[in-house]
Amino acid sequence: MNAADIDACLDDRPADGVFRLRGKVFADAQLFALEQTHIFERTWAFLGIESQLRLPNDFLTTFIGKVPVLVARNAQGRLGAFLNLCRHKGALVARAEHGNKRFWVCPYHGWTYDTAGKNVLVKDQGAGAYPPDFAQLNHDLVPLARFDNYRGLLFGSLNPDVPPLGDFLGEIRPLIDLAMEQGPQGMEFVPGRIAYTYDANWKVQSDNGSDGYHLTSTHPSLMTVVERREAARHGNLEARQFDWRKRFTQSAGMFTFRHGHTAMWMNQGQPENKPIHKSIDEVRTRLGKLRADWMLKGRNLTIFPNLQIADSTSLLIRTFRPLAVNQTEMRVWCMAPIGEDPQVRTWRMRQFEDFFNVTGLATPDDTAMYESAQLGFGAQQMEWLQGYERGTTAIVQGPNDHARELGITPVASNEGPYKLQSEVCLHATYREWARLMKAGLGGTPAYPGSA
Numbered sequence: 001m002n003a004a005d006i007d008a009c010l011d012d013r014p015a016d017g018v019f020r021l022r023g024k025v026f027a028d029a030q031l032f033a034l035e036q037t038h039i040f041e042r043t044w045a046f047l048g049i050e051s052q053l054r055l056p057n058d059f060l061t062t063f064i065g066k067v068p069v070l071v072a073r074n075a076q077g078r079l080g081a082f083l084n085l086c087r088h089k090g091a092l093v094a095r096a097e098h099g100n101k102r103f104w105v106c107p108y109h110g111w112t113y114d115t116a117g118k119n120v121l122v123k124d125q126g127a128g129a130y131p132p133d134f135a136q137l138n139h140d141l142v143p144l145a146r147f148d149n150y151r152g153l154l155f156g157s158l159n160p161d162v163p164p165l166g167d168f169l170g171e172i173r174p175l176i177d178l179a180m181e182q183g184p185q186g187m188e189f190v191p192g193r194i195a196y197t198y199d200a201n202w203k204v205q206s207d208n209g210s211d212g213y214h215l216t217s218t219h220p221s222l223m224t225v226v227e228r229r230e231a232a233r234h235g236n237l238e239a240r241q242f243d244w245r246k247r248f249t250q251s252a253g254m255f256t257f258r259h260g261h262t263a264m265w266m267n268q269g270q271p272e273n274k275p276i277h278k279s280i281d282e283v284r285t286r287l288g289k290l291r292a293d294w295m296l297k298g299r300n301l302t303i304f305p306n307l308q309i310a311d312s313t314s315l316l317i318r319t320f321r322p323l324a325v326n327q328t329e330m331r332v333w334c335m336a337p338i339g340e341d342p343q344v345r346t347w348r349m350r351q352f353e354d355f356f357n358v359t360g361l362a363t364p365d366d367t368a369m370y371e372s373a374q375l376g377f378g379a380q381q382m383e384w385l386q387g388y389e390r391g392t393t394a395i396v397q398g399p400n401d402h403a404r405e406l407g408i409t410p411v412a413s414n415e416g417p418y419k420l421q422s423e424v425c426l427h428a429t430y431r432e433w434a435r436l437m438k439a440g441l442g443g444t445p446a447y448p449g450s451a
C-alpha cells in the first residue's frame with residue numbers, strides 16, 4: 001500500500017461539496033494493520049481518568065491499539081505509565097483491570113516490579129549463571145514514550161514525537177472542561193463499567209458518536225418506551241429520561257478541530273432532566289452562566305482516535321479498542337461529580353443503565369446496526385458510501401457565533417435546526433485518518449515539527 005491507495009479511499013473535494021468514503025476503509029485487513037502502527041502507535045491515546053488511581057499503588061490496565069499498557073500511582077503518589085509487558089518473556093505483568101498492589105509479580109517466572117516500574121527481583125538470579133552483560137541490562141518496565149494528564153484525563157503515547165498533550169487537544173479543550181469541571185472536587189467514574197465487543201470496525205463507533213441522524217430510525221423503541229412510561233407513570237420512572245421528540249424543535253450544531261477531534265451539540269429542551277441540573281447553581285457561581293448553560297446542552301465529543309465523551313442522558317466516557325478489522329471492544333463508564341448527592345447519583349445511574357447499558361434501550365440497537373453495516377463494507381460493487389454529506393452547505397469555515405462565545409477557534413462549524421443532523425464533522429476524522437496513514441506509509445513524522 002502507498003499514499004495513492006489511501007487517497008483512493010476518500011473522495012474529498014471541498015470546493016465541490018463532495019465527501020465520500022469507500023466501504024473498504026472499514027473492511028480491509030491491510031488498512032486495519034496499518035492503522036495500528038500509523039495511528040494508534042503514533043498519536044496520543046486515552047488511558048483512563050486520574051480518580052481511578054486515588055491511592056498510592058493503585059493501578060489500571062488498558063491498551064493502546066494492540067499494545068498492553070499499565071498505569072499506576074507509585075508508592076510516593078506519582079503517576080506513571082508503562083508497557084504492561086514483563087522484560088523477561090513478555091507476559092502481562094498486571095492481569096487485573098484495576099487494583100492496588102505494592103509489587104507486581106509476573107506470574108510466568110516471578111520477576112517482580114515495584115509500582116514505579118522498577119525491577120526489584122529477578123527470581124533466583126544468583127544461581128542463574130547469567131553472562132556478565134545481564135546485570136547491565138535495564139530490567140525495568142518500559143515507560144510509555146509520553147504520558148500526561150489533562151483535567152484528570154490520562155493520555156499516553158508510544159511515539160515520543162507527538163505534540164504536547166495540550167497542543168494535541170487544542171481548541172476542543174474548553175468542551176472537555178464542560179465535562180471534567182461539572183463537580184467542584186473533580187469527576188469520577190461510578191464504580192463498575194460496561195464492556196462488550198461488537199462485530200464491526202472501530203470507526204463505526206467513532207462515526208456513531210456524532211450521528212444524530214440515526215436516532216429516529218434506530219431508536220424508535222427507546223423513544224416510544226420513554227414516552228409511554230411517562231404517560232402511564234409506570235416502568236423505569238426513576239430514569240426520568242428526556243422525551244426525545246421534544247428535541248425536534250431545538251437547534252444543534254457541530255465543530256471540527258485539528259488532529260481529527262470533533263464535537264456535536266444540541267439544545268435538549270427539558271434541561272431539568274439532566275442530573276447536573278440539580279447542582280447548576282453551584283456550577284454557575286463557580287464557572288459563570290455561559291458555561292453552566294453549555295453544560296445543560298447535549299454534547300458528544302470524539303477525541304481522535306479512541307475516546308468519546310458524551311453528555312446527553314447521563315454523562316459517559318467511552319473508549320474503543322480495535323481487536324480485528326471487524327471486531328471492537330468497548331469500555332464505557334458513567335462519569336459523575338465527586339461528592340455528588342446520593343439521590344442524584346442514583347438517578348444518574350438509572351439514566352445511564354436505561355440508555356447506555358448493554359442491556360439498555362439504545363446500545364443494543366446501535367451495535368445491531370454496526371454489525372449490519374459491516375456485513376457489506378467489503379462489497380466492491382458499491383462504489384462510495386454517501387453518509388458524510390448532510391450539513392455540507394451549512395459549513396462555516398472557522399468559528400461561528402457559538403464558537404466565539406466559547407472562545408474557541410474550530411477548523412469549521414455549522415448550526416441548524418435539530419433535523420439538520422449534520423454528518424460533516426466526520427470530515428475532520430477521516431482527513432486526519434488519511435493524513436496519518438499517508439505519513440506512516442511515506443515514512444515521514446506523524447506530527448512534523450514535534451520531533
Ligand code: FES
Pocket residue numbers: 086087088089090091106107108109110111
Ligand atoms: S515472562 Fe515474566 S518472569 Fe518470565
Ligand SMILES: [Fe+2]
Pocket residue numbers: 208214215218219362366
Ligand atoms: Fe444510537
